Amino acid sequence: MKSLILVKNLTKIYGQPPNETRALDGVSFEIKKGEFVAIIGPSGSGKSTLMHILGCLDHPTSGQYFLESQNVANLDENQLASIRNENIGFVFQFFNLLPRTSALKNVQLPMVYSNTPRAKRQERAIELLEAVGLKDKLKSTPAQLSGGQQQRVAIARALVNNPLIIFADEPTGNLDTKSSYEIMDILKKLNKGGNTIIMITHEPDIAKLSKRVITIRDGKIISDKKNRK
Amino acid sequence: MDIFETFRLAQEAIYANKLRSALTALGIIIGVAAIILLISIGSGLQSYVSAQFAKLGSNSIFIIPGKVQFGPQGGPPRSVNKLSFDIVNKLEREKSSDIQTIMPFIEISATASYRNSSKITTLAATKTDYFAMSDIRAQSGRVFSSADDRAARKVAVIGQTLAKDLYKSQDPIGQKISISKKPFLVIGVLEPQGNVGGIDVDNQVLVPLSAGRVLTGANQVNSILVKTTSTESIPQAKAQIEKILLRSLGEDDFTIMSQEQLLSSVTSILSFITIALGGIAAISLIVGGVGISNIMLVSVTERTKEIGLRKAVGARPKDILTQFLIEAIILSLTGGVIGLSLGYIGSVALSALIKTTIPLWSVFLALGFSSAVGIVFGVAPAFRASRLDPIVALRYE
Numbered sequence: 001m002k003s004l005i006l007v008k009n010l011t012k013i014y015g016q017p018p019n020e021t022r023a024l025d026g027v028s029f030e031i032k033k034g035e036f037v038a039i040i041g042p043s044g045s046g047k048s049t050l051m052h053i054l055g056c057l058d059h060p061t062s063g064q065y066f067l068e069s070q071n072v073a074n075l076d077e078n079q080l081a082s083i084r085n086e087n088i089g090f091v092f093q094f095f096n097l098l099p100r101t102s103a104l105k106n107v108q109l110p111m112v113y114s115n116t117p118r119a120k121r122q123e124r125a126i127e128l129l130e131a132v133g134l135k136d137k138l139k140s141t142p143a144q145l146s147g148g149q150q151q152r153v154a155i156a157r158a159l160v161n162n163p164l165i166i167f168a169d170e171p172t173g174n175l176d177t178k179s180s181y182e183i184m185d186i187l188k189k190l191n192k193g194g195n196t197i198i199m200i201t202h203e204p205d206i207a208k209l210s211k212r213v214i215t216i217r218d219g220k221i222i223s224d225k226k227n228r229k
Numbered sequence: 230m231d232i233f234e235t236f237r238l239a240q241e242a243i244y245a246n247k248l249r250s251a252l253t254a255l256g257i258i259i260g261v262a263a264i265i266l267l268i269s270i271g272s273g274l275q276s277y278v279s280a281q282f283a284k285l286g287s288n289s290i291f292i293i294p295g296k297v298q299f300g301p302q303g304g305p306p307r308s309v310n311k312l313s314f315d316i317v318n319k320l321e322r323e324k325s326s327d328i329q330t331i332m333p334f335i336e337i338s339a340t341a342s343y344r345n346s347s348k349i350t351t352l353a354a355t356k357t358d359y360f361a362m363s364d365i366r367a368q369s370g371r372v373f374s375s376a377d378d379r380a381a382r383k384v385a386v387i388g389q390t391l392a393k394d395l396y397k398s399q400d401p402i403g404q405k406i407s408i409s410k411k412p413f414l415v416i417g418v419l420e421p422q423g424n425v426g427g428i429d430v431d432n433q434v435l436v437p438l439s440a441g442r443v444l445t446g447a448n449q450v451n452s453i454l455v456k457t458t459s460t461e462s463i464p465q466a467k468a469q470i471e472k473i474l475l476r477s478l479g480e481d482d483f484t485i486m487s488q489e490q491l492l493s494s495v496t497s498i499l500s501f502i503t504i505a506l507g508g509i510a511a512i513s514l515i516v517g518g519v520g521i522s523n524i525m526l527v528s529v530t531e532r533t534k535e536i537g538l539r540k541a542v543g544a545r546p547k548d549i550l551t552q553f554l555i556e557a558i559i560l561s562l563t564g565g566v567i568g569l570s571l572g573y574i575g576s577v578a579l580s581a582l583i584k585t586t587i588p589l590w591s592v593f594l595a596l597g598f599s600s601a602v603g604i605v606f607g608v609a610p611a612f613r614a615s616r617l618d619p620i621v622a623l624r625y626e
């Protein structure tokens with residue numbers, strides 16, 4: 001099978017020597033279509049940094065990143081924006097929904113930037129909110145939703161443009177156990193349906209629910225294992 | 230993202246922050262309302278004054294004391310008034326066939342009183358022809374006649390304000406009025422004429438020239454209006470008048486102007502005033518623009534997370550730039566339209582007191598200026614928003 005993500009020797013350095021931080025230090029791996037990968041590691045180990053680079057939000061200091069065999073370094077800002085729009089869906093730790101904006105509108109956001117017609121947008125957003133079990137919360141604003149519900153809105157938003165990959169940065173980090181497992185159920189179901197998911201977490205229990213666990217520490221991969229079923 | 234979507238987005242953002250949006254637009258609202266109001270006052274004055282002069286006809290020549298120069302080095306005449314009745318008589322005797330009428334004016338400030346009430350008013354003394362020429366009629370009673378003038382009868386025609394203030398509900402016709410302590414008989418009340426640039430034209434009393442001369446006891450006239458037989462004969466008449474006047478007066482003792490010259494001088498002064506008023510108001514619009522810029526910058530900082538999120542889901546820098554720019558333009562343009570309506574309402578309300586007109590150009594000026602303000606002052610915040618690094622924005626707390 002062709003690789004979806006291929007990174008070689010990724011390095012990200014913040015700041016100037018002697019006060020530099022090596023957030024990523026020579027990271028290489030490959031992720032194929034349909035995988036469900038958990039990236040785990042202690043705080044400050046470079047998980048978010050890695051996800052931002054993989055999500056085309058940030059550039060590595062050195063090393064290469066191929067997304068669907070295309071070298072991301074050769075793309076300009078507008079091309080990166082359209083990759084994020086069409087091929088990538090993000091779910092963040094702090095939900096990151098637009099405040100004072102209905103769930104329906106929040107879910108439609110990526111489609112606004114892909115020039116999807118209004119009627120189509122509405123239809124698709126309702127379909128996805130139903131899929132994550134928020135059929136009766138279409139008009140609710142984030143302030144009127146629980147953390148778990150907000151995260152489900154974020155997942156619906158990430159799915160709206162049928163992305164190649166879903167990136168989730170600690171999607172359960174701010175949720176109680178029950179909501180966490182509900183979110184994981186949704187992600188697992190999506191993966192079964194063929195979606196590629198890359199999830200960051202520092203909870204081993206949550207990581208166990210994925211198919212593959214990459215552990216990083218101090219910007220380096222220290223283990224990369226398949227979960228036994 | 231298409232432009233309609235951007236508009237909808239900007240609208241939603243403005244609507245989501247109603248109070249802040251209203252406060253932001255307030256500067257523009259006030260600025261535009263002020264521009265419209267001040268220009269409407271200025272051009273109301275201009276059109277009234279022009280109409281007054283135009284009424285006198287294009288075959289008019291004005292003679293006023295002193296050397297008056299309109300334009301940059303202009304100013305009020307400084308010399309003593311040397312226009313006298315002797316000059317008027319000389320003109321009467323020597324006038325050519327081009328000249329139809331010679332009408333001197335005495336105009337002074339005087340106290341008019343009736344019983345216990347008194348009021349400072351403008352006294353004007355002139356010939357009977359004045360009423361017909363400037364289209365002023367008596368509402369009740371009559372205006373004075375040539376016979377009144379010849380006999381130097383002490384009769385007076387008074388304006389509405391004076392009639393109300395001195396006689397209250399009583400009919401002034403046939404009553405006594407004392408002007409500068411001399412008794413006159415009221416024979417007519419003029420039709421209301423309103424207020425011009427803050428001056429109440431209805432607060433005046435008109436008397437026959439001869440009686441006015443006796444009353445002031447002076448030999449001076451304040452101005453002389455000469456009517457020629459036709460507009461074409463203006464240049465010859467002007468030359469002739471100048472020749473006659475120069476025999477007894479110095480070059481600097483008088484100014485002769487045709488209606489056309491006077492009209493254009495007055496119009497140019499008044500339009501300068503109008504533009505100056507508009508300019509002062511425009512400064513407040515710039516202050517309003519700075520307000521927009523300021524609040525937009527705050528809003529960009531406040532919405533750092535939103536901008537980061539939009540970029541993360543695929544917004545290009547251009548999309549963010551237009552979003553914020555259009556937001557600024559909508560704010561300032563809406564402010565402009567509200568200001569325009571307020572200015573309009575204000576000028577309609579004011580027109581009860583003074584004449585106002587809103588020229589079309591001032592509407593376009595105000596709207597054009599306010600959207601320009603939106604663009605100019607919206608660019609910096611919008612550009613800043615478009616350059617925000619999505620990572621920094623997403624990590625921002």
Ligand SMILES: Nc1ncnc2c1ncn2[C@@H]1O[C@H](COP(=O)(O)OP(=O)(O)OP(=O)(O)O)[C@@H](O)[C@H]1O
Binds near residue numbers: 015023047
């Ligand atoms: N903009 C930045 N400037 C300087 N240092 C940074 C910046 N962003 C991240 N870092 C540093 O890079 C390292 C990795 O950060 P990163 O956010 O990737 O960690 P993480 O694994 O996601 O941690 P957490 O589990 O707490 O979210 C940290 O030491 C952090 O301080």
Ligand SMILES: [Mg+2]
Binds near residue numbers: 047048049169
């Ligand atoms: Mg992190």
